[in-house]
Amino acid sequence: RWLYWIYEDLGAxxxxxxxxxxxxxxxxxxxxxxSLCSAxxxxxxxxxxxxKHYLDLGRMASFGVEVRYQENHPRTYAQLFGEFEGNLSxxxxxxxxxxxxxxxxxxxxxxxxPA
Numbered sequence: 001r002w003l004y005w006i007y008e009d010l011g012a013x014x015x016x017x018x019x020x021x022x023x024x025x026x027x028x029x030x031x032x033x034x035s036l037c038s039a040x041x042x043x044x045x046x047x048x049x050x051x052k053h054y055l056d057l058g059r060m061a062s063f064g065v066e067v068r069y070q071e072n073h074p075r076t077y078a079q080l081f082g083e084f085e086g087n088l089s090x091x092x093x094x095x096x097x098x099x100x101x102x103x104x105x106x107x108x109x110x111x112x113x114p115a
Contacts (some may be wrong), residue, residue, distance in 0.1 A: 034063040
């Protein structure tokens, strides 16, 4: 339920699907990710920068999926105690900034395409 509350509060519009609802999912690691993307007809997969170390871009492309890496550059926002502490939970942002949280997320995230 928390996930749906967060999703709604941020104004997200993509359809949420549980992997257990999908048929024909196979593989492990990057192949599993590619299989999941294919099952929901996704043509772009957004990964954290850590994905550069394990994602097989060729395998993802064979499923018709482009990979983009998300870098988070947290914008300072009001927190209840002490100095700003970045990279905390989305709950911290939502509880401290409420209706402004989605705007702060949009300003904090940069997408890069692999070379």
